[in-house]
Amino acid sequence: DAKTTQPTSMDCAEGRAANLPCNHSTISGNEYVYWYRQIHSQGPQYIIHGLKNNETNEMASLIITEDRKSSTLILPHATLRDTAVYYCIVRVVGNAGNMLTFGGGTRLMVKP
Amino acid sequence: DAGVTQSPTHLIKTRGQQVTLRCSPKSGHDTVSWYQQALGQGPQFIFQYYEEEERQRGNFPDRFSGHQFPNYSSELNVNALLLGDSALYLCASSLVVTGELFFGEGSRLTVL
Numbered sequence: 001d002a003k004t005t006q007p008t009s010m011d012c013a014e015g016r017a018a019n020l021p022c023n024h025s026t027i028s029g030n031e032y033v034y035w036y037r038q039i040h041s042q043g044p045q046y047i048i049h050g051l052k053n054n055e056t057n058e059m060a061s062l063i064i065t066e067d068r069k070s071s072t073l074i075l076p077h078a079t080l081r082d083t084a085v086y087y088c089i090v091r092v093v094g095n096a097g098n099m100l101t102f103g104g105g106t107r108l109m110v111k112p
Numbered sequence: 113d114a115g116v117t118q119s120p121t122h123l124i125k126t127r128g129q130q131v132t133l134r135c136s137p138k139s140g141h142d143t144v145s146w147y148q149q150a151l152g153q154g155p156q157f158i159f160q161y162y163e164e165e166e167r168q169r170g171n172f173p174d175r176f177s178g179h180q181f182p183n184y185s186s187e188l189n190v191n192a193l194l195l196g197d198s199a200l201y202l203c204a205s206s207l208v209v210t211g212e213l214f215f216g217e218g219s220r221l222t223v224l
Binding site for chain 1: 145154160167192202209211216217
């Protein structure tokens with residue numbers, strides 16, 4: 001699986017949009033971009049994933065650049081409960097299995 | 113609908129001892145994966161079980177072994193514990209080996 005690069009930490013004001021960047025310049029054509037988050041003392045939680053089109057669900061939006069070398073996770077109205085470590089992961093979906101390779105992630109602090 | 117459940121939530125062992133951690137997958141899931149998360153780091157894949165067999169394995173020594181039962185629940189065994197085995201052990205379940213992962217809250221192991 002391709003490596004990803006994320007900022008170590010970010011702050012965001014409550015109620016504002018949180019934009020979390022991720023670089024994956026060596027991504028292959030069959031690799032998806034996944035985002036998970038881990039709230040303190042809990043297991044990782046799936047947020048969203050995409051291949052090349054932008055995706056949106058009830059939790060967040062995922063914007064993938066046209067060359068697929070980077071992406072941004074957007075939490076449109078961050079709340080204090082969104083304070084967590086956010087992991088950007090790229091992996092092949094299919095017969096290769098569903099093993100996830102986590103990096104260090106971005107520690108997002110939402111402040112009142 | 114119960115999610116992934118793990119037991120025990122916390123435990124303390126001494127060097128050289130053996131430990132067994134248990135995981136019940138989310139209802140309807142048949143595949144269980146185990147991850148180790150050291151303090152301040154992202155989770156690292158240990159192995160995956162499907163149809164009562166180990167299907168994939170990460171870079172962990174043979175001291176780490178597992179088992180999956182006919183009801184899809186799983187155990188992680190670690191022998192000859194080292195101080196460096198202190199970590200949060202996460203269980204994740206999925207529907208088949210390629211499905212999306214759902215994580216439990218983890219078992220925190222402290223080795224003294």
